Amino acid sequence: MTKQSINRATYDQVMLPIYSPAEFIPVKGVGSRVWDQQGKSYIDFAGGIAVLALGHAHPALNQALKEQSEKLWHVSNIFTNEPALRLAQKLIDNTFAERVFFANSGAEANEAAFKLARHYAITRHHPYKTKIIAFHHAFHGRTLFTVSVGGQPKYADGFGPKPADIVHIPFNDLDAVKAVIDDHTCAVVLEPVQGEGGVTAATPEFMRGLRELCDKHQALLVLDEVQTGMGRTGKLFAYMHYDVTPDIITTAKALGSGFPLSAMLTTQEIASVMGVGTHGTTYGGNPLACAVGNVAFDLINTPEVLKGVEKRYQWIVDELTAINQTYNVFSQIRGQGLLIGAQLAPQYEGKAKILLGLAAKQGLMMLNAGADVMRFTPSLIITQEELQEGMVALKAAIAAFVEGV
Numbered sequence: 001m002t003k004q005s006i007n008r009a010t011y012d013q014v015m016l017p018i019y020s021p022a023e024f025i026p027v028k029g030v031g032s033r034v035w036d037q038q039g040k041s042y043i044d045f046a047g048g049i050a051v052l053a054l055g056h057a058h059p060a061l062n063q064a065l066k067e068q069s070e071k072l073w074h075v076s077n078i079f080t081n082e083p084a085l086r087l088a089q090k091l092i093d094n095t096f097a098e099r100v101f102f103a104n105s106g107a108e109a110n111e112a113a114f115k116l117a118r119h120y121a122i123t124r125h126h127p128y129k130t131k132i133i134a135f136h137h138a139f140h141g142r143t144l145f146t147v148s149v150g151g152q153p154k155y156a157d158g159f160g161p162k163p164a165d166i167v168h169i170p171f172n173d174l175d176a177v178k179a180v181i182d183d184h185t186c187a188v189v190l191e192p193v194q195g196e197g198g199v200t201a202a203t204p205e206f207m208r209g210l211r212e213l214c215d216k217h218q219a220l221l222v223l224d225e226v227q228t229g230m231g232r233t234g235k236l237f238a239y240m241h242y243d244v245t246p247d248i249i250t251t252a253k254a255l256g257s258g259f260p261l262s263a264m265l266t267t268q269e270i271a272s273v274m275g276v277g278t279h280g281t282t283y284g285g286n287p288l289a290c291a292v293g294n295v296a297f298d299l300i301n302t303p304e305v306l307k308g309v310e311k312r313y314q315w316i317v318d319e320l321t322a323i324n325q326t327y328n329v330f331s332q333i334r335g336q337g338l339l340i341g342a343q344l345a346p347q348y349e350g351k352a353k354i355l356l357g358l359a360a361k362q363g364l365m366m367l368n369a370g371a372d373v374m375r376f377t378p379s380l381i382i383t384q385e386e387l388q389e390g391m392v393a394l395k396a397a398i399a400a401f402v403e404g405v
Helices: 008-014 059-069 082-093 106-124 144-149 174-180 204-217 287-300 303-327 352-361 384-404
Strands: 026-030 033-036 041-044 099-103 131-135 166-169 185-190 220-224 248-251 262-266 330-336 339-344 373-376
Touching: 041 384, 059 287, 082 099, 082 262, 082 287, 099 106, 106 131, 106 144, 106 185, 106 220, 106 248, 106 262, 166 174, 174 204, 185 204, 204 220, 287 303, 303 330, 303 339, 303 384, 352 373, 352 384
Parallel strands: 131 166, 131 185, 185 220, 220 248
Antiparallel strands: 026 033, 033 041, 099 262, 248 262, 330 339, 339 373
């Protein structure tokens, strides 16, 4: 059988046209370095959008996957398995949570969280306690429910009737929350740091105020930590930066560090409204994914890695500030840990995608967060050498960007 030739044009011929991928195709990665089909190397500042917390092809994760693949892949949810139970115990031991539900993606974990919040309110309170308060520019996934809770019409519109009783208000605006929260509210849902919406962190005052309002109105505080969880902000979960305990959190992305795995975490009291058959998933919590998740958890949840996030944050911000003194291309640099956003200056608004393309030409894989923000979500253990090489490439890309725009 002749080996089929695969290139970027193949994508347009065989795939649903919902992405606009780069012109090069990555074929191999080690650490924070990636090679394409032609052998050109790139430094990876994207990390699969905050997925590859431990970089590409981490040897310990490779070994965990190999060992588990030779034992047991899948058993379905009418059985449990050892890797899932071990990982659930680790999550419980290191967070507020007492019960865990595993799934395969952030959207699945969020879907479960939103269903649980409504089911809890209906079961414990009354059938009309279904309002969900969410925020403009939020992103919670692509299922019909999660995309409707997300606050971005460009993703949510065009698919017919949306699930009802979802209210969107400005982020970090406590007065707006006070104006709409009532005893019919079942949950307030937010990302501690809005990722897709431009890398904006919740203020401590806002988070504390939400907790107080939720307590007052018997609503659940639900934190979407799909992007911020598992060390991304310098703590195991971002809620730990705030003097606030949520009722439900979700995590995915870095939980499997590249292997599809997600989880919803909650308390025993909230979980107790669920029964056999109330919710489910075919692949969630499979032994293969959870074996990788266990090793990823053990590697990330160490003082060395978590403290290293803050050091790398400072180094990246210092480098971006220095570049900006030369080119004046950013109006603001913000974020938390290794979830950093650089807002393009007004004269460059709407041109983030152009800068992405120029960065790729210089051997740098980058991200944007909307049309005006460059987003940095590298591996939590990216080396100084890799960071330095990436910043040299970024500086060259920005020089070309400023000259050409």
